[in-house]
Amino acid sequence: MQYLHAALTETIMLYPAVPVDPKICFSDDTLPDGFSVKKGDMVCYLPYAMGRTKFIWGDDAEEYKPERWLDGDGFFRQENPFKFTAFQAGQRICLGKEFDYRQMKIFSAVLLHYFVFKLSDDKKAINYRTMINLHINGGLHVRVFRRQGN
Structure with missing residues (x-):
């Protein structure tokens, strides 16, 4: 299931469940780029x-491209968790x-073995709302069909 793992990872990369992640500094520190933060500061x-x-991610960063996660032999290639x-990471x-x-x-x-999923209205724009979790404005309306032979 190498390709499925890559497809899921690509989906999570483009549509992470937690789109904004704030952290509170527990002590004064310096970030890797040299920026200083103080105790109590929030860093997002x-x-x-x-x-x-x-x-x-490269020039095709906004494209849905599961192949970016596969090596030349079709095996899933892990990326650095800080990328x-x-x-999260560390x-x-x-x-x-x-x-x-x-x-x-x-x-x-x-x-996917038993059902086919289609957008109810494939012309309707899908808009996201950034909250604690990533939401689709108005929900995502789909039609579900049983696959033939199942």
């Missing part, structure tokens, strides 16, 4: 914007990351 990073940044920040990396991927793969495989 933006996984939603980072997943679309050409400087990080792909959807699950000491704060998500303990449930592997479980999350396992669940996504199981549900994707089962649902």
Whole structure:
């Protein structure tokens, strides 16, 4: 399921569940670029914007392209968690990351095996609302059809 893993990772990169991630400084510190922060300062990073940044991902950063995660032999290639920040990195990396991927793969495989999903109105623009979690304004209305032969 190498391609499925890449497709899920690409989706999470472009549409992270947590699009804005604030942190509070517990002590004075200096960021890697030399910027000083003081105890109590809030520092935010933006996984939603980072997943679309050409400087990080290349000129095709805004394209849905699962192949960017595969090596020449078709195997999934892990990126540095400080580059792909959807699950955080370092000491704060998500303990449930592997479980999350396992669940996504199981549900994707089962649902896509039995059903076809189509947008109810493929002409309607999809607009996102950045809150604690990434929301679609007005929801995402889809029609579900049983696959033939299942």
